Structure formats: C-alpha cells, structure tokens
Amino acid sequence: xxxxxxxxxxxxxxxxxxxxxxxxxxxPVTCPxxxxxxxxxxxxxxxxGARAGHxxxxxxxxxxxxxxxxxxxxxxxxxxxxxxxxxxxTSTNAPLERLRGWVSETLDAADFSMLIFSTxxxxxxxxxLDFLSDLALKRExxxxxxxxxxxxATLKRINRGHDFACVEKAVRSLSxxxxxxxxxxxxxxxxxxxxxxxxxxxxxxxLPFSGIKxxxxxxxxxxxxxxxxxxxxxxxxxxxxxxEALVDFLQRIPRAxxxxxxxxxxxxxxxxxxxxxxxxxxxxxxxxxQWIRQSH
Numbered sequence: 429x430x431x432x433x434x435x436x437x438x439x440x441x442x443x444x445x446x447x448x449x450x451x452x453x454x455x456p457v458t459c460p461x462x463x464x465x466x467x468x469x470x471x472x473x474x475x476x477g478a479r480a481g482h483x484x485x486x487x488x489x490x491x492x493x494x495x496x497x498x499x500x501x502x503x504x505x506x507x508x509x510x511x512x513x514x515x516x517x518t519s520t521n522a523p524l525e526r527l528r529g530w531v532s533e534t535l536d537a538a539d540f541s542m543l544i545f546s547t548x549x550x551x552x553x554x555x556x557l558d559f560l561s562d563l564a565l566k567r568e569x570x571x572x573x574x575x576x577x578x579x580x581a582t583l584k585r586i587n588r589g590h591d592f593a594c595v596e597k598a599v600r601s602l603s604x605x606x607x608x609x610x611x612x613x614x615x616x617x618x619x620x621x622x623x624x625x626x627x628x629x630x631x632x633x634x635l636p637f638s639g640i641k642x643x644x645x646x647x648x649x650x651x652x653x654x655x656x657x658x659x660x661x662x663x664x665x666x667x668x669x670x671x672e673a674l675v676d677f678l679q680r681i682p683r684a685x686x687x688x689x690x691x692x693x694x695x696x697x698x699x700x701x702x703x704x705x706x707x708x709x710x711x712x713x714x715x716x717x718q719w720i721r722q723s724h
Contacts, residue, residue: 433678433719436639439686443568448542449506451496453489454516455530460551461589470576471586471652472614472645474698489530493537508539513546515572520547524555531563546572546612549598550590561605571602572641572688575611578628582617587652596635603636610639610688615673616665617645618656625673629680640681641688644670647701654700664702667711675718690715 437447462469487495493512500506512534520527534540543563563569573595577583580591595611602609611632615625632640645664647657656662665673674690691711706714 449500450513489533509541511542512540515546542568549594578631608638643692
C-alpha cells in the first residue's frame, strides 16, 4: 500500500505539470428536490447551496470569473490556465441551451484547461451527457457526482430524492462516454457509522469512478439538520474520530483515485457543529500521518 495520500493536486501536477487553480462559477440553478420557494432540499444544505462566499448573488458569469481570477492571483499567485468549477446547487439542472450558453460565457472569460461540474445523478439526461462529451473533446471534464451514501435508507433520511441505483446508472453512463467522475461522499450522516462507511466504500469501488471527494458532516444554521442537532438526535465526529474514519475509508477504495477534498468548509458563523480547533492545513497533515500509521 502506498505510504502517500494521492491528492487531486498530485493528479494535476502529473497531468499538467503543475497545480491549476479553481475559479468558482455559480449558475442560476437550484436542486430538483427543492421547492420553488427554495424550501426543502437535502437536510444538511443551507440556502447558499455551496456557493462560494466571495461571489455576490446573481452576479453575471463574466463578473464571477473576473472576481475569481483576481482572488486566485492575490491569494495564491495563480496564473492561467485555470479550472472552471461549476459548483453551486446542481450545475446541470437546466435546459441544455441555457447550460450551453453559461459554459460558453465562462470559457470566453478566461483560459480554462479543465471543467468540473458539481451535480446529481438524477440531473444527467441524454442531451446533457452528449454536451459534456462534446466539451471533453477539447478540455478535460470532470463531474463531482453527489452520492453521499450507498444506503437507500440514508438517502431517504436526508431527503436526497434519488436512490443508489440512480448513482450506478449515472456513473456508468459517464464512464461510457469517457467523462471522468468523482464520487462525493459525506461521512457522519444520521444513522451511519463505520460499518456503513465501509459498505459505501466497497460499493463505490466496484463502479467506474475516477476520484473521490469526502466531506465530514457539518451542521449549519438554518437547516433541518440543525433542528435535529438541537433536539439531541445527532452527534458529529470530532477531528480525531473523523480522521480515523476518513483514512479507513480511503484505504478501501482504488489507489488510482485522486482525492479531491478531505474535509468540509463553511463560514465559521454558520457552523453549529462540530467545532474543531484544527485548521484545514493542519488537518491535512494529520490525515497524512494517519494514512502512514494505518498503512503499516
């Protein structure tokens, strides 16, 4: 077993010779399990739908790209080409012509070598799959597919609105078209523990995914999950419990899959639980050390 975690930055350096920086772009879309008034949705998701905090709501796409490029340059010294990261809500939950226009506007605004779409398995009709296939002829295309868990009881409990069979169908359709797909999984969902995490890892390992993105469960203010937490119906993992579960999970999936993310992030003022004291960079170092310990 490798003594080193294979992160997405490692993949990028092997593929492009250096790390590419993500430029987040939020399309004016929602999720299919949300009502017209924005209520409903997954029990852990707030009204922002994972939109990047620096982006003003409803900003034109060209303006979002301009802001993202400026922030990446100021913070990281980033230079083109970049990764266009379509991340908020369900990025493919739109009619094809609208989606095509938004992507075209993005590509006109900066130099992008890779596109990443964050989406759900029930929002990939054939015409969208064809469009993604066409995009992949000129640029590398990845999908972050919202799996969360391989357990249908959990998916129902968190109000996902689809089952695991939908995930299986989606990833096979994407793989058949040569599109790379990373499974997005949350560890610590209500009713799940180590046995369920391991079963999810085992079932994902039998599918044609290309990467993995892991989050610890966050309880955010203004979500149904927050109500459960206040009623004492939910416990979250501290950083030490999570790093053990995380590495146990990672050691049960294919070594060739790069890890796109290890932990969740949200504005501090929104997080009710867990309240960790370990910053992100320190946690990644903790995960690397735990990987080495559990590899022997």
